[in-house]
Amino acid sequence: MDTLCITGGRVLHPDGRVREGDVVVDRETGTVLAVGGDDAVADHVDDAAEILDATGGLVIPGLVNAHTHVSMTLLRGYADDKPLDAWLREDVWPAEAELTDDDIEVGAELGVLEMIRSGTTAFADMYFATDRVADVVDRAGVRARLGHGVVTVGKSEAEAVADVEESLAVAADLDGAADGRVRTAFMPHSLTTVGEAYLREGIERAAAEDVPVHLHANETRAEVDPILEERGERPLAYADDLGALGPENFLAHCVHVDDAEIELLADTGTAAVHCPASNMKLASGMAPVQRLREAGVTVALGTDGAASNNDLDLFDEMRDAAMVGKLAADDASAVPAEAVVEMATAGGADALGLPGGRIAAGAAADLAVVDLDRPHLTPVHDPVSHLAYAVRGSDVRHTVCDGRVLMRDREVLTLDSDAIRARAAAAASDLVSRVEEAS
Ligand SMILES: N[C@@H](CCSC[C@H]1O[C@@H](n2cnc3c(=O)[nH]cnc32)[C@H](O)[C@@H]1O)C(=O)O
Numbered sequence: 001m002d003t004l005c006i007t008g009g010r011v012l013h014p015d016g017r018v019r020e021g022d023v024v025v026d027r028e029t030g031t032v033l034a035v036g037g038d039d040a041v042a043d044h045v046d047d048a049a050e051i052l053d054a055t056g057g058l059v060i061p062g063l064v065n066a067h068t069h070v071s072m073t074l075l076r077g078y079a080d081d082k083p084l085d086a087w088l089r090e091d092v093w094p095a096e097a098e099l100t101d102d103d104i105e106v107g108a109e110l111g112v113l114e115m116i117r118s119g120t121t122a123f124a125d126m127y128f129a130t131d132r133v134a135d136v137v138d139r140a141g142v143r144a145r146l147g148h149g150v151v152t153v154g155k156s157e158a159e160a161v162a163d164v165e166e167s168l169a170v171a172a173d174l175d176g177a178a179d180g181r182v183r184t185a186f187m188p189h190s191l192t193t194v195g196e197a198y199l200r201e202g203i204e205r206a207a208a209e210d211v212p213v214h215l216h217a218n219e220t221r222a223e224v225d226p227i228l229e230e231r232g233e234r235p236l237a238y239a240d241d242l243g244a245l246g247p248e249n250f251l252a253h254c255v256h257v258d259d260a261e262i263e264l265l266a267d268t269g270t271a272a273v274h275c276p277a278s279n280m281k282l283a284s285g286m287a288p289v290q291r292l293r294e295a296g297v298t299v300a301l302g303t304d305g306a307a308s309n310n311d312l313d314l315f316d317e318m319r320d321a322a323m324v325g326k327l328a329a330d331d332a333s334a335v336p337a338e339a340v341v342e343m344a345t346a347g348g349a350d351a352l353g354l355p356g357g358r359i360a361a362g363a364a365a366d367l368a369v370v371d372l373d374r375p376h377l378t379p380v381h382d383p384v385s386h387l388a389y390a391v392r393g394s395d396v397r398h399t400v401c402d403g404r405v406l407m408r409d410r411e412v413l414t415l416d417s418d419a420i421r422a423r424a425a426a427a428a429s430d431l432v433s434r435v436e437e438a439s
């Protein structure tokens with residue numbers, strides 16, 4: 001058998017326990033064959049085709065970044081310190097109007113490089129030139145749920161229709177790309193930036209094809225209030241009426257949700273993707289993560305784009321989620337370490353409907369090995385506490401997705417780091433020149 005063995009470390013199990021043991025991966029199927037320290041596992045290690053040394057480290061499920069706009073890495077640090085609406089209209093959208101498909105591709109390469117380096121093996125992306133993002137996912141070896149973001153405000157009828165059609169077409173055409181590692185979704189941007197008729201028709205057609213729906217929801221008060229005033233109902237009641245809620249669907253943010261909306265998410269099985277850094281940076285508010293979890297809602301974590309974060313490191317997101325979750329609940333025991341680790345792993349995989357998120361026999365071999373033998377991680381009273389509060393993305397030693405080693409000893413094998421950095425920096429500077437000329 002063609003196996004990859006990850007040896008000599010400790011392993012984070014789905015029940016949250018950490019035990020010493022090796023992980024045996026079938027490289028052909030991309031799944032975990034066995035986990036543990038028994039004789040059967042030792043036999044596999046003896047005739048492994050490939051070994052990854054995890055001595056002094058912790059093997060964890062590959063992290064899942066459940067909401068991002070990956071190519072926005074090109075806009076990292078381009079516009080800071082503004083609220084969502086002004087940030088989008090004054091800075092981000094004018095810059096995005098100048099983006100070429102090549103920009104989107106190199107921005108995606110840069111973002112995926114950063115994610116592999118920090119132990120993320122799967123992500124959900126809402127952007128444009130989705131075929132180019134899918135190419136990057138294919139080459140890099142990660143998994144993703146991709147979609148074309150639809151905005152209809154400020155567009156002509158013909159442009160708006162074309163945007164909806166493109167999102168539906170992308171979802172149909174790209175599903176299953178990259179040997180099945182790419183899945184898709186219909187992605188209207190939000191309940192306020194897409195008109196009702198477009199939302200209604202697009203969601204209905206997506207549902208008819210079993211295509212999941214992903215959108216931004218209840219991110220800021222400025223987004224909730226107009227819906228309340230114009231429709232006399234809360235945004236998630238409107239979303240439910242549109243058919244946007246359901247077990248395959250996932251909503252980014254869910255910051256300003258009331259008890260009835262939390263119940264709606266729980267009853268419909270709709271997942272919420274918490275983006276704590278973006279919510280803090282844009283001063284959008286604090287999501288009621290503890291209440292969402294207590295109600296039984298699947299909560300995942302997302303970085304959002306690199307222009308509102310400003311990195312794609314899920315370890316930062318875990319820490320931020322635990323911190324702001326306590327502040328929001330006014331309770332230091334709220335959103336504990338185990339909860340944020342679960343949100344970044346199994347919660348993310350469940351929200352996106354992608355394999356991974358758990359290390360167990362039969363599960364997808366999507367893994368990361370985190371060094372624990374570092375000064376800032378010493379002593380190790382509780383490895384799960386470290387994952388939530390002290391580990392940084394740069395502590396990741398190896399990354400594996402679908403049974404394939406994507407990073408070994410901090411060297412990314414599937415992408416050329418130096419070339420990508422150079423191309424991305426050049427593309428970003430050209431982009432800014434074009435935006436200045438256009439304004
Ligand atoms: N086809 C659309 C693009 C939508 S992509 C998704 C959009 O979400 C934007 N975005 C990034 N972060 C956030 C956020 O936190 N809230 C809302 N939108 C965001 C991002 O800049 C991008 O314009 C068009 O023609 O404009």
Ligand SMILES: [Zn+2]
Pocket residue numbers: 067068069216252304305
């Ligand atoms: Zn977003």
